[in-house]
Amino acid sequence: MNSASWNERYAANDLVWSLEANRWVVEVASDLEPGRALDLAAGEGRNAIWLVEQGWEAKAVDFSEVAIERAKALAEARLGERMPAFSATVGDATESQGAGFDLVLFSYLHLPKDEWRKALAAGVESCTQGGRVLVIGHARRNLTEGIGGPQNPAILYDPEHVTALLEGLPVEVERAELGRREVQTDDGPRVALDTVVVARRLD
């Protein structure tokens, strides 16, 4: 989907994603010392806002203007005197969005392989030495073993697809696994599989 399609999707709904931070973001970031975070393809900013609430300085970037305006409004409503630690800007996650970030986050960004490779490389570039790149996404294995997420295999990735694309970049992979998330469906509870990869920047 291009930015116009995402703008339409956001404009058609008051809130597309939840207000709560993603569970893997909470799990991984809770073990880190707060610093500067870059949330790429941040959508309505739920993760960046939560990070600021935990003491981080966070920059949310998304190519949808509608999402970024909404992220700013939600941040204004939630952050109070912490608001100066939050910023949100329109930008393309496949291009550099600056440097010096201790945590670079991709939460459910699904792109064709070449664009995804560019986004990961740009994300690593934005990360400080010793900082973390956290990738969360709908696993490709959901197509056969799980539920939810896009149904196009070309934009889905399992942990090994992410680690393969990270090869050659200055990172060591600390965690690469499938996370299980229970979701309620009309047929009862089912399990959605998420890819969770944490990479530490080496130099």
Ligand SMILES: C[S@@+](CC[C@H](N)C(=O)[O-])C[C@H]1O[C@@H](n2cnc3c(N)ncnc32)[C@H](O)[C@@H]1O
């Ligand atoms: C599934 S949403 C995830 C939003 C958010 N990360 C979250 O977890 O709530 C995917 C987001 O990626 C954004 N997006 C897709 N391609 C992008 C790109 N090349 N650059 C920046 N944002 C992009 C869309 O606008 C959308 O907000």
